[in-house]
Amino acid sequence: MDLSVKIGRLKLKNPVTVASGTFGYAEEFKELVNLEGLGAIITKTITKEPRLGNAAPRLAETSSGMLNAIGLQNEGLDNFLKVKLPKLKKIGTKIIVSVSANSAQEFIYCVKQLEDSGVEAIELNLSCPNIKYAKLAKTNKAKARIFAQVAGDTYTLVNALAKKTNTVLIAKLSPNVTDITEIALAAQKAGADALSLVNTFSAMAIDIDTHRPRLANVSGGLSGPAIKPIAVKMVYDVAQAVKIPIIGMGGIMNADDAIEFIIAGAAAVSVGTANFVNPGISMEVIEGIKNYCKKKKLKNIKQLIGTLKR
Ligand SMILES: Cc1cc2nc3c(=O)[nH]c(=O)nc-3n(C[C@H](O)[C@H](O)[C@H](O)COP(=O)(O)O)c2cc1C
Numbered sequence: 173m174d175l176s177v178k179i180g181r182l183k184l185k186n187p188v189t190v191a192s193g194t195f196g197y198a199e200e201f202k203e204l205v206n207l208e209g210l211g212a213i214i215t216k217t218i219t220k221e222p223r224l225g226n227a228a229p230r231l232a233e234t235s236s237g238m239l240n241a242i243g244l245q246n247e248g249l250d251n252f253l254k255v256k257l258p259k260l261k262k263i264g265t266k267i268i269v270s271v272s273a274n275s276a277q278e279f280i281y282c283v284k285q286l287e288d289s290g291v292e293a294i295e296l297n298l299s300c301p302n303i304k305y306a307k308l309a310k311t312n313k314a315k316a317r318i319f320a321q322v323a324g325d326t327y328t329l330v331n332a333l334a335k336k337t338n339t340v341l342i343a344k345l346s347p348n349v350t351d352i353t354e355i356a357l358a359a360q361k362a363g364a365d366a367l368s369l370v371n372t373f374s375a376m377a378i379d380i381d382t383h384r385p386r387l388a389n390v391s392g393g394l395s396g397p398a399i400k401p402i403a404v405k406m407v408y409d410v411a412q413a414v415k416i417p418i419i420g421m422g423g424i425m426n427a428d429d430a431i432e433f434i435i436a437g438a439a440a441v442s443v444g445t446a447n448f449v450n451p452g453i454s455m456e457v458i459e460g461i462k463n464y465c466k467k468k469k470l471k472n473i474k475q476l477i478g479t480l481k482r
Contacts, residue, residue: 173465174472175458177211177439179417180340180365182293184211184266184440187473188430188458191421191444192217192270192295192344193242197256198263204451209458211440212266214368215256217297219271220278222248232377232386237398237423238445239377241389244272244300249282253289261290268342272297276332287339294339296364298326299346299371301393320346320371323358334363342419344368345410347399352406353413360414368419368442369410370403396445397423404436411437411478425453427460434461437478 175186189212195201198213207213225245232239246252252269260267269291273279283294298320319325320343330343343359345352347370356367372393377386385391403422411418420438423445424430430441446453461473470476 173462173470174474175211175462175465177417177473177477179212179293179342179419179440182212182266182268182340182365186211186458186461187434187438187440188454188461189214189268189419189440189442190447190454191442192297193240194444194447197252197260199256199259201447201451205455208264210265210454211458212268212293213260213263214268214295214442215252215260215270216246217244217270217272217300218246218249218252218282219244220249220273220282222246222251227388229386229388230392232392234375234377234394234396235398237394237396238448239375239387239392239394240372241387241392243389244297249285253285257289257291266292268293268295270295270297270344272300276329279329279333280336283333283337283339283341287337292340293342294337295342295344295368296330296333297344297371298329299344299348301346301348301372301374301391318346318348320344320355320359321349323354326355327358327362330359330362330364340365342366342368344371346371347402347406347422348374353409356410356414360416364416366417366419366439367410367414368421370399370406370422373399373402395423397425399423400429400432404432407433407438408436408480424457425449427457427464430457430461431464431476434473434476435479437480439474439477
């Protein structure tokens with residue numbers, strides 16, 4: 173059975189990846205997961221300079237979901253290149269490095285450094301709901317905002333990067349927009365090789381005894397089963413609009429959830445919040461997809477992508 177899929181030029185042995193920020197830099201999971209068996213590992217987002225992230229509490233459980241406002245805590249690009257990347261390269265599966273930055277210049281700097289260090293694929297985190305980005309496009313002077321919330325900003329940034337690198341560029345989009353297909357089309361037109369969707373949904377929760385927000389950041393991003401049906405629709409809508417492959421995510425807790433995303437049009441999937449519940453879940457998702465293909469007599473997983481019947 174052929175479970176391999178292509179994300180741009182990147183060939184994954186199977187369609188199951190782990191979502192940025194929910195799997196650290198894989199080292200943390202090496203006793204619990206056969207890392208080599210994963211389709212790809214998407215790292216926690218890194219930035220040029222180290223970041224301490226937001227104040228605690230940064231996580232809160234909600235009905236069928238999880239709120240987080242980590243604020244892109246990470247040890248910075250230099251540390252990643254020196255300490256984390258050499259270990260990741262030894263794992264024997266594809267590594268997709270997630271990057272975020274405050275400006276196009278900073279993005280270009282990080283992407284070039286990663287490319288020079290042999291990184292094959294980069295997920296551009298254009299969509300973290302928990303930090304404010306400096307604005308890029310001159311047309312949007314009103315306030316700092318997330319690149320993936322404005323089609324023009326997405327186009328300008330991705331286009332600037334696509335011109336400067338041969339690395340596979342995957343644009344990670346925000347669900348916190350009016351029409352995600354408009355942003356997806358802008359990323360495709362700008363030269364993105366693939367799309368990841370979705371990042372977390374802007375959300376908040378309140379402690380009614382103290383009247384305080386349950387996150388120190390007041391609001392954060394909602395993930396987990398609560399968002400899955402909305403994420404599936406976004407993947408479906410975008411898959412109808414674009415030609416580039418999609419990595420679908422949002423509330424995948426088991427193989428059936430992953431298969432739903434693939435039928436909706438995702439070429440690959442990312443398992444996120446589920447890793448906190450069961451660190452070995454990604455392996456179970458791969459096994460479940462295999463069994464499903466066997467049951468349905470599919471010789472190739474590609475026969476399943478975008479097969480919604482209407
Ligand atoms: C604790 C936590 C940290 C996250 N950190 C990042 C991050 O650094 N970069 C990023 O692009 N997405 C980050 N995400 C978003 C996930 O990668 C994913 O897009 C989202 O959680 C939806 O998938 P899920 O419902 O399966 O978790 C984070 C999510 C969680 C729960």
